[in-house]
Amino acid sequence: MKKADIFEFYRRLAELNPxxxxxxxxxxxxxxxxxxxxxxxxxxxxxxKATRALFATVRDPQAMVELGEAGLKSHIKTIGLFNTKARxxxxxxxxxxxxxxxxxxxxxxxxxxxPGVGRKTANVVxxxxxxxxxxxxxxxxFRVANRTGLAKGKTVMAVETILERQTxxxxxxxxxxxxxxxxxxxxxxxxxxxxxxxxxxxxxxxxKSLPPAKIPASIR
DNA sequence: ATCCCGAGGG
DNA sequence: CCCTCTGGAT
Numbered sequence: 001m002k003k004a005d006i007f008e009f010y011r012r013l014a015e016l017n018p019x020x021x022x023x024x025x026x027x028x029x030x031x032x033x034x035x036x037x038x039x040x041x042x043x044x045x046x047x048x049k050a051t052r053a054l055f056a057t058v059r060d061p062q063a064m065v066e067l068g069e070a071g072l073k074s075h076i077k078t079i080g081l082f083n084t085k086a087r088x089x090x091x092x093x094x095x096x097x098x099x100x101x102x103x104x105x106x107x108x109x110x111x112x113x114x115p116g117v118g119r120k121t122a123n124v125v126x127x128x129x130x131x132x133x134x135x136x137x138x139x140x141x142f143r144v145a146n147r148t149g150l151a152k153g154k155t156v157m158a159v160e161t162i163l164e165r166q167t168x169x170x171x172x173x174x175x176x177x178x179x180x181x182x183x184x185x186x187x188x189x190x191x192x193x194x195x196x197x198x199x200x201x202x203x204x205x206x207x208k209s210l211p212p213a214k215i216p217a218s219i220r
Numbered sequence: 221a222t223c224c225c226g227a228g229g230g
Numbered sequence: 231c232c233c234t235c236t237g238g239a240t
Binding site: 022037039044045046081084088116119120124136137138140180183184188189190 | 222224225226227228
């Protein structure tokens with residue numbers, strides 16, 4: 001996508017939602033980390049439903065370890081991949097206590113040493129908790145970037161590299177959330193709702209599937 | 221049947 | 231690169 005169009009793309013999403021935030025609920029950086037780990041291949045709404053009860057009493061690694069894997073599983077049974085996630089969250093909590101003084105590390109390499117934490121999760125924690133200019137590429141960002149032509153890449157890493165390089169300064173901290181919210185509510189996976197898309201004229205997908213709207217002269 | 225703020229292992 | 235883990239919503 002052309003440089004001027006990239007700027008205009010973000011400018012419009014920013015105008016509609018000046019300060020976008022994550023829809024994952026958390027009470028501190030530790031619970032944020034846990035929520036993001038739990039969110040893999042699951043909806044934010046589904047994760048929130050489970051974590052509301054969990055985070056009411058468990059808000060730090062020590063409490064999580066005391067709850068135990070079986071106890072955690074009973075809280076997250078309704079979330080996909082819950083066996084692996086429960087194991088990872090308990091292991092990750094032990095590691096935070098043993099190697100990081102009970103605190104969540106704030107650099108990407110350290111975060112990625114935690115079980116269940118990959119590049120995308122680390123990028124989300126850094127962006128949401130610290131306001132870092134990271135570009136987590138999830139299913140929505142990957143789809144929106146490729147479909148619209150904003151950043152075409154065959155892998156999530158390729159897309160992240162392009163976003164990191166091309167995103168204009170005023171939009172760098174929130175770009176991730178604008179793309180994800182646009183993907184979740186408008187540029188949906190199965191049936192994108194192009195009729196209410198604010199950037200339809202900048203989109204590479206629109207011309208092929210939906211012809212440009214022709215408004216009859218009679219109603220103009 | 222497809223998708224949801226993926227990661228780890230082969 | 232591929233596959234598996236997994237329940238809930240649509």
